[in-house]
Amino acid sequence: MTAVLEASGLGKRYGHKWALSECTLVIPAGKVVGLVGPNGAGKTTLLELSVGLLRPDAGSIAVLGGQPGTSPSQLARVGFVAQETPTYAGMSTRDRLWLGARMNPSWDEALAEARIEQLGLDSRQKAGKLSGGQRAQLALTLAVAKRPELLLLDEPVARLDPLARREFLQGLMEVVAEHGASVILSSHLVADLERVCDYLVVLVDSRVRLAGDIDELLASHHLLTGPRHDRDALPHDQQVISESHTDKQSSLVVRADDPILDPSWSVEQLDLEDLVLAYMSHEVEADRRPKLEVRS
Amino acid sequence: MIEFHLNKRSGVAPYQQIVQQVRHALRLGFLDVDDQLPTVKEVVATVAINPNTVLKAYKELEHLGLVAARPGVGTFVIRTLSDDSLAAHGPLRHDLKRWLEKARQAGLDEESIEALFRDVLWSTSAQGVA
Numbered sequence: 287m288t289a290v291l292e293a294s295g296l297g298k299r300y301g302h303k304w305a306l307s308e309c310t311l312v313i314p315a316g317k318v319v320g321l322v323g324p325n326g327a328g329k330t331t332l333l334e335l336s337v338g339l340l341r342p343d344a345g346s347i348a349v350l351g352g353q354p355g356t357s358p359s360q361l362a363r364v365g366f367v368a369q370e371t372p373t374y375a376g377m378s379t380r381d382r383l384w385l386g387a388r389m390n391p392s393w394d395e396a397l398a399e400a401r402i403e404q405l406g407l408d409s410r411q412k413a414g415k416l417s418g419g420q421r422a423q424l425a426l427t428l429a430v431a432k433r434p435e436l437l438l439l440d441e442p443v444a445r446l447d448p449l450a451r452r453e454f455l456q457g458l459m460e461v462v463a464e465h466g467a468s469v470i471l472s473s474h475l476v477a478d479l480e481r482v483c484d485y486l487v488v489l490v491d492s493r494v495r496l497a498g499d500i501d502e503l504l505a506s507h508h509l510l511t512g513p514r515h516d517r518d519a520l521p522h523d524q525q526v527i528s529e530s531h532t533d534k535q536s537s538l539v540v541r542a543d544d545p546i547l548d549p550s551w552s553v554e555q556l557d558l559e560d561l562v563l564a565y566m567s568h569e570v571e572a573d574r575r576p577k578l579e580v581r582s
Numbered sequence: 583m584i585e586f587h588l589n590k591r592s593g594v595a596p597y598q599q600i601v602q603q604v605r606h607a608l609r610l611g612f613l614d615v616d617d618q619l620p621t622v623k624e625v626v627a628t629v630a631i632n633p634n635t636v637l638k639a640y641k642e643l644e645h646l647g648l649v650a651a652r653p654g655v656g657t658f659v660i661r662t663l664s665d666d667s668l669a670a671h672g673p674l675r676h677d678l679k680r681w682l683e684k685a686r687q688a689g690l691d692e693e694s695i696e697a698l699f700r701d702v703l704w705s706t707s708a709q710g711v712a
Contacts, residue, residue, distance in 0.1 A: 463636075481635075483632060
């Protein structure tokens with residue numbers, strides 16, 4: 287299966303600061319990808335590079351096999367919903383759909399109409415008068431009606447109340463089930479993504495810390511608690527992601543493909559949120575360690 | 583038609599919850615042979631989960647020989663888990679309700695009731711009584 291996004295050594299700099307650096311990623315097609323990380327980690331930068339709003343300062347990026355934003359046909363294959371789901375405030379829903387139809391060769395009029403009706407939007411109402419949830423749904427409608435192969439959404443639910451959030455994700459999943467587009471959506475809250483995504487990319491401090499299939503990630507990470515252990519005493523195939531120790535007890539998050547056999551550990555499964563947090567805290571610790579250390 | 587409800591904090595994977603809920607409905611007779619399961623689109627539009635999660639659950643149910651996909655139509659029940667004992671459910675449910683009333687009157691809370699029930703269930707099945 288081809289990759290929807292392939293980045294190699296990708297970097298973007300604002301002045302002296304790298305917003306994204308050494309980003310190497312291959313995201314397979316047909317996934318709903320959660321792009322998570324704290325605010326300022328580089329999520330928006332990666333998405334804007336993918337859609338072609340930004341140009342790389344280092345490395346390369348290919349989206350659906352092409353260079354982002356370089357041709358009308360490439361633009362037509364990618365749908366993008368920017369942060370805070372902007373729409374033209376003075377334009378009515380009807381006019382906005384008309385504009386969408388005029389500007390997109392593959393516009394699906396029936397899909398757009400059906401969604402607007404399902405949402406119960408008054409097509410004469412101006413976008414500026416819509417609620418946050420309605421505006422997000424309108425932005426999603428515009429992005430999916432062009433029938434993209436890849437849909438990119440930047441923090442689509444961050445500002446929505448819990449009900450609007452749920453309705454938005456229901457609508458998004460319905461579109462995925464019906465039309466089968468690949469999706470990449472970002473959020474700083476893992477809980478928002480847990481159910482809807484099947485692939486995860488964790489960005490911390492402008493770098494990719496973790497990427498993979500969620501089921502595989504959950505199956506290969508374990509929380510170990512037991513009497514105090516030295517991390518060097520662990521088998522080589524167990525990679526320590528995060529650790530905390532008291533004088534008597536150790537708690538480790540480890541990545542290991544094989545079962546944990548040491549009976550002195552009590553082994554528990556992690557949920558997705560704990561797993562992501564373990565990688566984020568690891569980054570903090572890694573920064574404190576001497577720079578000479580080789581990170582595997 | 584049944585509707586799925588997913589529990590976020592149960593620790594059971596969402597696809598497993600769907601499998602369990604179908605098995606549960608088959609056991610209690612809410613679902614019968616030839617009944618249709620909701621389509622993937624219908625499920626994701628109500629519970630907002632990844633379509634692949636639903637597909638995975640339906641595949642597992644197919645593998646268990648409980649449902650079959652009819653291309654272009656949907657997924658249908660081909661075998662039920664309820665048996666002749668289903669007729670006995672009514673009176674047993676009635677007795678259980680009365681027992682629960684007694685337990686509550688005796689001051690047991692939900693947790694104590696569940697603990698007591700499980701304890702008796704285990705001890706009797708261990709003896710080969712159940």
